[in-house]
Amino acid sequence: MQNNTQAAPAESAKPADGVTTPEGRSTAFQAVEGGPEQHSGTTLLVEAYAVLWVILMGWLLLVWQRQKNVGGRLDALEQAIDRAAAKLEKK
Amino acid sequence: MTSRARPSTTGADYAFYATVALATAIYVWLINLVFLQVPTEKTMGIVQKIFYFHVPSAYSMYIGAAACFIGSVMYLIKPTDARDALARAGAEVAVVFGAIVLTTGPLWAAKAWGFYWTWDPRLTTALLSVLIYVAYLVLRGFAGDGEGERKFSAALGILGAFNLPIIHFSVQKWSGQHPTVITGKGGGLQHPDMKLALGLGFAAFTLFAVAALWARVRVEVSTSRLARAEEDAIDLGLDDRNEG
Numbered sequence: 001m002q003n004n005t006q007a008a009p010a011e012s013a014k015p016a017d018g019v020t021t022p023e024g025r026s027t028a029f030q031a032v033e034g035g036p037e038q039h040s041g042t043t044l045l046v047e048a049y050a051v052l053w054v055i056l057m058g059w060l061l062l063v064w065q066r067q068k069n070v071g072g073r074l075d076a077l078e079q080a081i082d083r084a085a086a087k088l089e090k091k
Numbered sequence: 092m093t094s095r096a097r098p099s100t101t102g103a104d105y106a107f108y109a110t111v112a113l114a115t116a117i118y119v120w121l122i123n124l125v126f127l128q129v130p131t132e133k134t135m136g137i138v139q140k141i142f143y144f145h146v147p148s149a150y151s152m153y154i155g156a157a158a159c160f161i162g163s164v165m166y167l168i169k170p171t172d173a174r175d176a177l178a179r180a181g182a183e184v185a186v187v188f189g190a191i192v193l194t195t196g197p198l199w200a201a202k203a204w205g206f207y208w209t210w211d212p213r214l215t216t217a218l219l220s221v222l223i224y225v226a227y228l229v230l231r232g233f234a235g236d237g238e239g240e241r242k243f244s245a246a247l248g249i250l251g252a253f254n255l256p257i258i259h260f261s262v263q264k265w266s267g268q269h270p271t272v273i274t275g276k277g278g279g280l281q282h283p284d285m286k287l288a289l290g291l292g293f294a295a296f297t298l299f300a301v302a303a304l305w306a307r308v309r310v311e312v313s314t315s316r317l318a319r320a321e322e323d324a325i326d327l328g329l330d331d332r333n334e335g
Contacts (some may be wrong), residue, residue, distance in 0.1 A: 028127075039138075039201045039202045041135070041136040041137040041138035041202050041264055042137050042138075044138050044141070044198045044199065044201055044202050045138055045140055045141055045198075047138055047198050048144065048145070048195040048198040048199070049144070049196070051191065051194045051195060051198070052144055052191050052195065052200075053147070055187060055190050055191050055194070056187070056191075059187045063307065063310065064307070066310060066314075067136045067310055070310065070313055070314050070317055073317055073321065074317055077317070077321055077324055079319060080324055080329050081324065084329040
């Protein structure tokens with residue numbers, strides 16, 4: 001059932017030129033059931049699809065960073081092995 | 092200077108590439124089907140199409156959680172790097188797809204229910220499950236990678252799996268607002284294209300989850316091997332990085 005009860009200013013508070021006075025403004029928020037559409041289905045679908053890709057791409061970046069970190073540690077280890085090998089060759 | 096051979100492409104690599112290629116092909120087909128072919132649902136309208144990504148994501152979350160459970164149980168029976176890597180990768184996959192489920196679901200609900208979130212049994216248990224796997228990853232990320240931490244994480248991985256059947260049966264047991272379209276008393280998908288889209292969604296997301304698990308396990312195993320090699324190098328006096 002529609003309960004279309006928008007707060008209406010009191011008749012006595014309404015001046016002749018149609019401008020509401022401070023006394024006439026609404027002092028309570030009343031709910032309207034079955035009001036106009038608040039969310040566009042198309043927008044929500046696009047948002048859901050975008051979120052899916054943002055999460056997957058964010059994860060891909062994290063995996064890339066971790067792989068990069070492993071690569072850096074591996075490079076350092078290889079350099080250490082090379083230095084040790086060079087020392088052995090000098091001896 | 093020591094020369095190092097590049098690792099050759101193995102059968103496992105080809106299998107991985109084939110999985111990714113197949114997942115991509117099915118995903119492209121799925122997008123085409125969902126956006127251009129599948130009819131719009133009568134009461135919910137176009138927002139119902141979130142369903143074709145939301146439900147397969149939930150299924151992929153289960154795959155990740157199952158992998159975490161299997162890896163954790165196997166690790167507690169016999170600890171190996173590969174088993175721990177499977178548990179860790181599974182938890183990560185569960186969190187990623189759980190995050191997709193927990194964001195796409197409320198976006199659908201905003202239109203279908205008129206609000207983004209409610210403490211419905213399925214929503215609450217799904218959130219709890221994702222938080223358990225987030226806790227798992229936080230523990231692994233900040234508490235080190237020792238034997239004790241790995242075993243404690245394995246216990247958490249097993250605990251997380253116990254919540255999965257509760258998510259699944261919560262709708263039947265405690266009712267709530269979450270629809271049961273596919274299982275139980277749900278009316279099902281009425282149009283054949285809707286059924287095909289959901290089937291393709293399951294196939295694409297399953298293959299993607301498997302490929303993601305595979306890739307993550309490989310990285311985790313490599314990281315563990317590297318850590319061991321670093322320790323060996325220090326023990327043998329090869330690693331002189333800290334020397335003046």
